[in-house]
Amino acid sequence: MKLYTKPGACSTADHIALQWTGQPFEVEVLTAATMKEPAYLAINPTGAVPAIVDGDFVLTQNAAIMGYIADTYPQAKLAGDGSPRQRAEANRWLSFVNSDLHPAFRPIFGPAAFLADEGQHDALKAAARKRLRALYEQAEKQLQGRDWLAGFRSFADPYFYVTLRWAGFLGVDLSGLPNIAAFKARMEADIGVQEALKAEGLA
CATH class of the missing domain: 3.40.30.10 (Glutaredoxin)
Structure with missing residues (x-):
């Protein structure tokens, strides 16, 4: 492969x-x-x-x-233990990252695709950052008492981690989210x- x-x-x-x-x-x-x-x-x-x-x-x-x-x-x-429920949980959080989190970054990556008026780009980016903060607060709650989004290490976790790297580079507020901070540190300590x-x- x-x-x-x-x-x-x-x-x-x-x-x-x-x-x-x-x-x-x-x-x-x-x-x-x-x-x-x-x-x-x-x-x-x-x-x-x-x-x-x-x-x-x-x-x-x-x-x-x-x-x-x-x-x-x-x-x-990476999709759980083979049971339908664990597969569904892994897919739920993969979908959260793929369908909710990732697209929420697009107004920051390329505001011109949404608004031609450059004077409005900063406001658009600010709105996107607010939306991202709300999504990360959902993930923060999910990670309470858990090491991984699905409750076990799955294919959702690397994708979520990549978005955390983007958030750090793009000024998304991740302060006061200790479970996410612990998750990010756990990922960065991983050999893979x-x-x-x-x-x-x-x-």
Whole structure:
């Protein structure tokens, strides 16, 4: 299995998940420029990451890739113990990150896609930061008494961790959220996380 990733993008979460499987894999680290070159566009015509190639199978979209990694390496238990309930919990929190948290960053990453008037961009970003704070407060409650979002280490956790890195860089207020702070420290102490960050030049 080969992963195509861009340093610090959501694809870093898939990189961590692959590290957690303990199984061999390849990784190609792309740049904004190489993501638009013909070689990669032949793999993912949208020029976005992540993408994986497993033999003759090509898969894009973060949530789908996380599920594929979990199903390919079930011994890693990234979707739980195999029970429908644990799988559903893992998917619930993966969906929270993929469908709620990640999109909430978009007005900060690219306000021009939402408003043409540059004079309104700061207000838009401020609103996005407020929305993100509310979402992180939900996660803070979920992490009370838990080490991991689903109650066990799952494929939701690397993706959540990547958004915490974004939040730190982009001035999202994470103060007074001790459970999230402990989660972030736990992730950064993890060998698999450290190896993924090192390979992407982020350590």
